[in-house]
Amino acid sequence: MPSMKVVIDEARCKGCALCTLACPKKLIRMSEKLNRQGFLPAVFPEACNQDCTSCALCAQMCPDVAITVQKEEKGGAQ
Amino acid sequence: MKTVFSRPASLKDVATHFCPGCQHGLIHRLVADAMDHFGVQQQTIGVASVGCSVFLYEYFDIDVVEAPHGRAPAVATGVKRARPESCVFTYQGDGDLAAIGTSEIIHAANRGENFTALFVNNTTYGMTGGQMAPTTLPGQRSLTSPEGRDVALDGYPMRMAEVIAALDGTAYSVRVAVNSPKNILAAGKAIKKAFEYQLENKGFAFVEVLSSCPTNWGMDALAANERVETEMIPYFNLGTFKERS
Incomplete structure (x- = not known):
């Protein structure tokens, strides 16, 4: 499994969906399964990893600082 | 993989009590x-207000003083004068800063106190349940203006960034929003600049941040975020109102 560029802390997400608004490629979706807090959290599907540019706008927009973003380093995948 | 975005060190790794979509956390x-x-976490003292921003000490990994309602600028004046080597900021909402604390913020700015004031404007009293604030927009329904704010009866929303900019003691006054990635980046720059003013002893710096309150506006997070753009920004224009070099 490739390491994910966008990691959403599902337990901390309150399901506000503001990150879905920020993503220029609309890669983030809302889950249909409640999290521990009782919210429908945002999810970053594994299939979207390739299209993600690691711009981190989703993380900038998150009011709960629940998103961490990683970028592939130049010179090949790890 | 290289991490390009993670939680800042000055922010504790805890969940906040804020409602879904509330931009206080941001x-x-x-x-x-x-x-x-600026690497000032160890020397920073925050001054919290009363309202949803009351739990500053739970969320920032710094020392925090809790001020009585509206009096954060007066407390910050004392902290900064007693410990001029420290970095001091206040963090207040509109019910706190623009209503009960109007006198304190105006006189702190007018004296040119060398601290940073952060003002979160969401056009309502959030924590107490959505009453009308001095910043509530004309026609906006609230708990205490169920038919909408009537300017003939209740007066006009106060544009605090402009009011503060008009005072000679103010060095920097700006209004920003956090409703889009572009505005968030600009807001981040403005807040950094407001800290820079203090660290360079340039005097009083004021940042008004337009924010949403989905719960008390009776909207979901996306609709509330949209309202910032369509209703708040046209009244509370974004911009830099004073920048003393």
Whole structure:
């Protein structure tokens, strides 16, 4: 499994969906399964990893600082 | 893989009590980013207000003084004068700063106190349940203006960034929003600049941040975020109103 560029802390997400608004490629979706807090959290599907540019706008927009973003380093995948 | 975005060190790794979509958490993150940027976490003292921003000490990994309602600028004046080597900021909402604390903020700015004031404007009293604030927009329904704010009866929303900019003691006064990635980046820069003014002893710096309150506006997070753009920004224009070099 490739390491994910966008990691959403599902337990901390309150399901506000503001990150879905920020993503220029609309890669983030809302889950249909409640999290521990009782919210429908945002999810970053594994299939979207390739299209993600690691711009981190989703993380900038998150009011709960629940998103961490990683970028592939130049010179090949790890 | 290289991490390009993670939680700032000055922000504790805890969940907040804020409602879904409330932008207080985001503004906290921008303030923590500024502290990390200047490396002043260990010397920063925050002054919290009364309202949803009351739990500053739970979320920032710094020392925090809790001020009585509206009196954060008076407390910050004392902290900064007693410990001029420290970095001091206040973090207040509109019910706190623009209503009960109007006198304190105006006189602190007019004296040119060398601290940073952060003002979160969401056009309502959030914590107490959505009463009309001095910043509530004309026609806006609230708990205490169920038919909408009537300017003939209740007066007009106060544009605090412009009011503060008009005072000679103010060095920097700006209004920003956090409703889009572009505005968030600009807000982050403005907050950093407000800290820079203090660290360079340039005097009083004021940042008004337009924020949403989905719960008390009776909207979901996306609709509330949209309202900032369509209703708040046209009344509370974004911009820099004073920048003393």
